[in-house]
Amino acid sequence: MKVRVRFAPSPTGGLHLGGVRTVLYNYLFARHHGGDFVLRIEDTDQNRFVEGAEQYIMDCLKWCGLEPDESPLKGGPYTPYRQSERKPLYKDYAEQLIDSGYAYIAFDTPEELEKMRAEYRRDDNTNPQYDHFTRGLMRNSLTLPAETVAELVEKGTPYVVRIKMPENETVTLTDMIRGEISFDSSLVDDKVLLKADGMPTYHLAVVVDDYLMKITHAFRGEEWLPSAPVHVLLWQYMGWKEHMPQWAHLPLILKPDGNGKLSKRDGDRLGFPVFAMNWFDPKTGETTKGFREMGFLPQAFVNMLAMLGWNPGVEKELFSLDELVQIFSMERVHKGGAKFNFEKAKWFNHQYIQHTDNAVLAEMVKPYIVKELGDGNMEIGKLEKVVGLIKDRCHLLTDFWEQGHFFFATPEIKELAVIKDKWNDQKQQFFTTWQSKLELLTDWNHDALEASCNELAVECGLKKGDVMLPLRIMLVGGKYGPGVFAIAEVIGKEETIKRIKFVTR
């Protein structure tokens, strides 16, 4: 049987790290087994719908290089791939469940539900459920006479369909990561299957669509584990048990400090991105920073995510997507949650930057430089040279400006004191003389500059070390950057002399 997996996000906002990792594991598993990877949009909650979120999700997948074989956009053999567009289909299945006695109709209003919860709330039961006990006290097709039910439905009274959870059954499932897990059915509530607006809840939709779309393996976050028995029972009640996908519940990605699920808030608070790409929320008008805009290479981002909760058991940690496809296995996914470590994420990106060809890197860095320069008249050949000189010290694409701005614009001298404090006549003489020597220098390159500098320093009774630091401050503005003569070579004669003159005048 052909492996088919799916990523089923709800379009409610930015795509979280954990979401991307779920996509990744789906993708790797599918490719590893030569199967299909499906994108299905779970937009059954009309209240939470956010304009643009679906497109954003697809853009993120594209950026990461994890494109689905079937999706709302691409289509496929099981169209439509948007649950809102599949709405009519779910009702039949809900009715089938009612007819076979596995589900029932409930008329309770939100107020009545709340009243029930308030009434039965105890210290040892802080959250009463709509379950095998309380359903006998509520207004539903189990407690009301058939005629009354028919009448209420006839009159258009809003109702939901709930699953009728059995009592005292043990529901077990085998999770690819965790092994066998079992639940006591008496402790699971009668989940709503079909909402009053006719839309299915996740519980019904996920089962129906996984069945219809012939999904063989279903991967999702650990937060779904508690409702897994509902899904297993539904597969059974629909008569599809032998087609039920194999489950794998992925561990959570935790916040770096303290404990708990990593949230967008943590990123804002700790200064790192949580979403894959910038997310503009049309409701609040706020933009949340993404890994892409923060200066991550998609390959590095994906590599880092692969290693967060999964490990191949070898010492190597840098893998291309293709390599990951080869060695990935669900059994090697960790059971426990992993705290996100932004320093390590930056390390991955640094590694990828070092391994990227300078010409390719220059193209990637260009927008960041142009943005800082305003309308930059920067040529790519120069940028390529600069990138080669400073890539060592860049962890993010955004670091290139910080580390190399002085190649493109005359820097502000921030550490003038370093020069001034040890300034003397000899140095004054050296730099003024050197300026005129540089004017005459025909071979403007690193070695010629260095030779010229050394020679004159000796003549002036100075050591090389006496002039190097002042020269660096003149050219760079601070105590950092690659070799000074390499810098001078790139910025050219005119600019070099200008910067020396600016300080020595």
Added chain:
RNA sequence: GGCGUGUUGGUCAAUCGGUUAAGACGCCUCCCUUUCACGGAGGAAUGACGGGUUCGACUCCCGUACAUGCUACCA
């Protein structure tokens, strides 16, 4: 509260009953570099706790603790 899941250095983690308990990030020291990085060499730092099972337990079992998830007509 109930139920589920989890727990190896600060973090990510290897180990699948026998090891001096890998490796990486971060941190510290030194070297290289007349800057900052990169790189190189070292270093500190780990099996939550208590019981079993076993010749032997990080590994298997049971408790305890802690953490986390869920307990919506949200996913």
